Amino acid sequence: TLNPFHFARKGLYQSILYFSDAIEGQVLDVGCGQKPYQALFPCDQYVGLELDSTENRVNKQADYFYDGKVFPFEDASFDAIICNQVLEHVFEPSLFLREISRCLRPGGKLLLSVPFVWDEHEKPQDFARYTSFGLKYLLASFDLEIVEAQKTLGNIQVIFQLLEAYIYKKFMEDKGRLQRGLTTFMIIFPLNCIGEIAGFVLPENEDLYLDNVVLAKKA
Numbered sequence: 001t002l003n004p005f006h007f008a009r010k011g012l013y014q015s016i017l018y019f020s021d022a023i024e025g026q027v028l029d030v031g032c033g034q035k036p037y038q039a040l041f042p043c044d045q046y047v048g049l050e051l052d053s054t055e056n057r058v059n060k061q062a063d064y065f066y067d068g069k070v071f072p073f074e075d076a077s078f079d080a081i082i083c084n085q086v087l088e089h090v091f092e093p094s095l096f097l098r099e100i101s102r103c104l105r106p107g108g109k110l111l112l113s114v115p116f117v118w119d120e121h122e123k124p125q126d127f128a129r130y131t132s133f134g135l136k137y138l139l140a141s142f143d144l145e146i147v148e149a150q151k152t153l154g155n156i157q158v159i160f161q162l163l164e165a166y167i168y169k170k171f172m173e174d175k176g177r178l179q180r181g182l183t184t185f186m187i188i189f190p191l192n193c194i195g196e197i198a199g200f201v202l203p204e205n206e207d208l209y210l211d212n213v214v215l216a217k218k219a
Contacts, residue, residue: 004184024041029047031050031051052066073103085211086114088130109217110144110216116130116210117210147217
């Protein structure tokens with residue numbers, strides 16, 4: 001509860017864990033980063049893919065890199081594809097989802113998460129936010145039917161998370177160790193505690209939430 005992104009990470013982790021049993025066989029993680037969720041999936045093979053750049057080759061744990069247009073795999077290569085918090089950074093989502101659909105085997109699963117309410121990040125490569133309805137329509141255009149969907153932080157905790165993200169950016173990011181420590185213990189920790197209680201007591205609101213997490217199936 002000392003992390004300023006406590007609610008966001010907890011909500012996303014819980015949803016990915018909930019869907020993890022559906023992800024099996026040959027799995028591709030698109031935009032894998034450090035592969036933070038790999039241990040959750042009982043799969044035969046876990047392949048990480050990243051955009052080809054000097055930074056990604058140094059700092060990411062990808063097994064393959066691509067040019068931003070075509071994935072370096074044959075058609076129908078994977079039983080499942082994971083795409084976690086990546087789609088909002090893709091300027092041409094149609095090309096991106098076409099590649100995902102192409103690389104999935106018939107009946108294959110896509111586990112996709114994308115922010116709905118969040119500030120601009122990883123600038124300037126931040127291009128979109130998706131409602132649950134927009135995401136359903138977009139995926140259907142590529143023969144990807146949503147089997148089940150969840151909305152993370154569909155309660156007052158989304159307000160607490162946005163407030164803490166603001167505090168982090170203005171009073172913690174790129175600041176000295178002392179200021180970061182004081183802000184954490186005097187502001188972030190109390191807000192996390194209050195937010196946990198408020199999220200339990202107050203009613204949910206399915207229209208205001210942090211992330212969409214969907215499990216889709218290729219027709």
